[in-house]
Amino acid sequence: FPAAAGFGAKKVDPMSNHILDTSEGISYLKDFLNKNGGNSGTKCDIAKINGKTRGVICTRSIKKDEIICSLPSSLALSLWDPSTPSSSPSTPSLCALNFKEWYLDDSTRLNTFAPYIGSLPTVEDVEFEPTPNFYSDSDVDKLEFPGIVSAVNTRKSEIDSAILKSDDVSIEDMKYYTWLVTSRSFSIRLSADDVSSGNAKSVRIMLPFFDMINHSGKSNAEMDILNPEKDDSTFIIRAKRPIAAGKEVTISYGGGGFSSVDLFTDYGFVQSKPPEELLYDEKDVTQGALKRQPLTPDERTMAKFESTEGYNNPWSTSLEEDVEKIKAGAKGRERKILEFRAKMKVAGGWPAGTMEGKMDLKKKEGGGK
Numbered sequence: 001f002p003a004a005a006g007f008g009a010k011k012v013d014p015m016s017n018h019i020l021d022t023s024e025g026i027s028y029l030k031d032f033l034n035k036n037g038g039n040s041g042t043k044c045d046i047a048k049i050n051g052k053t054r055g056v057i058c059t060r061s062i063k064k065d066e067i068i069c070s071l072p073s074s075l076a077l078s079l080w081d082p083s084t085p086s087s088s089p090s091t092p093s094l095c096a097l098n099f100k101e102w103y104l105d106d107s108t109r110l111n112t113f114a115p116y117i118g119s120l121p122t123v124e125d126v127e128f129e130p131t132p133n134f135y136s137d138s139d140v141d142k143l144e145f146p147g148i149v150s151a152v153n154t155r156k157s158e159i160d161s162a163i164l165k166s167d168d169v170s171i172e173d174m175k176y177y178t179w180l181v182t183s184r185s186f187s188i189r190l191s192a193d194d195v196s197s198g199n200a201k202s203v204r205i206m207l208p209f210f211d212m213i214n215h216s217g218k219s220n221a222e223m224d225i226l227n228p229e230k231d232d233s234t235f236i237i238r239a240k241r242p243i244a245a246g247k248e249v250t251i252s253y254g255g256g257g258f259s260s261v262d263l264f265t266d267y268g269f270v271q272s273k274p275p276e277e278l279l280y281d282e283k284d285v286t287q288g289a290l291k292r293q294p295l296t297p298d299e300r301t302m303a304k305f306e307s308t309e310g311y312n313n314p315w316s317t318s319l320e321e322d323v324e325k326i327k328a329g330a331k332g333r334e335r336k337i338l339e340f341r342a343k344m345k346v347a348g349g350w351p352a353g354t355m356e357g358k359m360d361l362k363k364k365e366g367g368g369k
């Protein structure tokens, strides 16, 4: 009599793969939030997911549309004054400067938010995943894809401009605060009216505990605001579908609108498939011929000057070469660069598909708009 699934089968504890974060800092953070009207620990908790990346897991099963955790707006850290004229755009680095001036240099706020500020990862922590603006110029060049090279250079120059606005911030500190802002804050659009009038304004805020939630393109939860017009609005994380106990809570960063370039530029991670799967992607089979042949340096230069229509393959290596290096054990930054390049090749991001790369390249060559 074969054992039927579920009948007489051993029950596996859904939490057994995760290591709950019982550190003092995280307990202090949760106590602080819960004492001040938040709900961050009754249905979910912070853990090393499968013993690896830190994130949030459900500690009991959750129904579709159920609120998983909540935070009153009084516990949100605003990083931008919405009355700032739109001629001054809220770059992440200017928000980072506000974070320093409004929360770190102001002793009252620093005291109030100490349990949160003390829980933020530092550059020494394993949670610190550097974004490419921490890379050397030669490592940035190795990314090759013009969309990311220009995004990283823009970020670097935003950091430089923000430093000029302050007397006492070093480039290292400004890079770190900018990293906190890009990888841990939420951008909120202020009102639908503004969007229709073409004057959409957005503010950036930091939401303690919510910033422990990892990204997934197939997220099971989303962030929302209850009573957004009121002073006592509440930020919530709501389940988009039922979530079983022990499953990770995920949201889609940028409301799902972030590309691989955005995720790498702002958060520092590349969501990559295992190397053997990278070579057998469906799109790769149809567009592969173009990508599999690396060009000689001369051909590459020629390709760069071709018309948009005549675009050829500007990558300096083939997908196979990148995958080989990953398989051979490339580590750290080198591996991430290879994974990014391989991912873009598989997606046909450049040269086969998006205009983005082509436009950027044209700009770089002095042509186009």
Ligand SMILES: C[S@@+](CC[C@H](N)C(=O)[O-])C[C@H]1O[C@@H](n2cnc3c(N)ncnc32)[C@H](O)[C@@H]1O
Binding pocket: 053, 054, 055, 121, 127, 128, 129, 183, 184, 210, 211, 212, 213, 214, 215, 216, 266, 267, 268, 269, 270, 271
């Ligand atoms: C908002 S925080 C999320 C919590 C973070 N894991 C922590 O422990 O503090 C964003 C950072 O988490 C990591 N992360 C989030 N989603 C990820 C994913 N899908 N794959 C890899 N890393 C991810 C990246 O390091 C990213 O910069």
